[in-house]
Amino acid sequence: MSQENGMSRRAMLVKLGIFLNGAVGIFLAVPIVRFLLSPVTREKKFGYESWLSLGGLEQFPAGQTRLATYRNPVVNAWDGETDSIACWVRNVDHKTFQVFAINCAHLGCPVRWFPQSSLFMCPCHGGVYYQDGSRASGPPERGLFQYDYKVEDGKLLIKAGGMPTPGQPVANKVEGKATCA
Numbered sequence: 001m002s003q004e005n006g007m008s009r010r011a012m013l014v015k016l017g018i019f020l021n022g023a024v025g026i027f028l029a030v031p032i033v034r035f036l037l038s039p040v041t042r043e044k045k046f047g048y049e050s051w052l053s054l055g056g057l058e059q060f061p062a063g064q065t066r067l068a069t070y071r072n073p074v075v076n077a078w079d080g081e082t083d084s085i086a087c088w089v090r091n092v093d094h095k096t097f098q099v100f101a102i103n104c105a106h107l108g109c110p111v112r113w114f115p116q117s118s119l120f121m122c123p124c125h126g127g128v129y130y131q132d133g134s135r136a137s138g139p140p141e142r143g144l145f146q147y148d149y150k151v152e153d154g155k156l157l158i159k160a161g162g163m164p165t166p167g168q169p170v171a172n173k174v175e176g177k178a179t180c181a
Ligand code: FES
Pocket: 104, 105, 106, 107, 108, 109, 122, 123, 124, 125, 126, 127, 138, 139, 140
């Protein structure tokens, strides 16, 4: 009788152990699976590939470069002001635009636009870029990163989901698309 009890207790403990191991396995697997599927799910869920408005064209006078901001397409409720991302918009001739990431192509410091000299300058290590975003001098090995853009209903839209990376080719503006040089 006590041997039977011992066997049933052991069987029960084995089943409990299998159940707990399975639960822990699932608990650990969920974030890994979510991470692996994120390239697929985030586009649909968070609009990574959606076009975001920088505002009406009247905000960007021809021949000038202006600061603009857009809301990060992937935000959390607690992000606060950090969900606001800045970029530089250059209206070349009222038909052609360039939208530059604000981050220096060297180590990512925010570059500033100096209309007096028509240069972008980086305060961190002295990187300098011409008004078309190409590299002028300093440590950066390439020009500023550019966003794809389009004009719709009098508004300037950018595809903001693709974050600039060093692997991204230098972009040139051709008919509304930033393309590889
Ligand atoms: S981060 Fe701009 S020059 Fe280094």
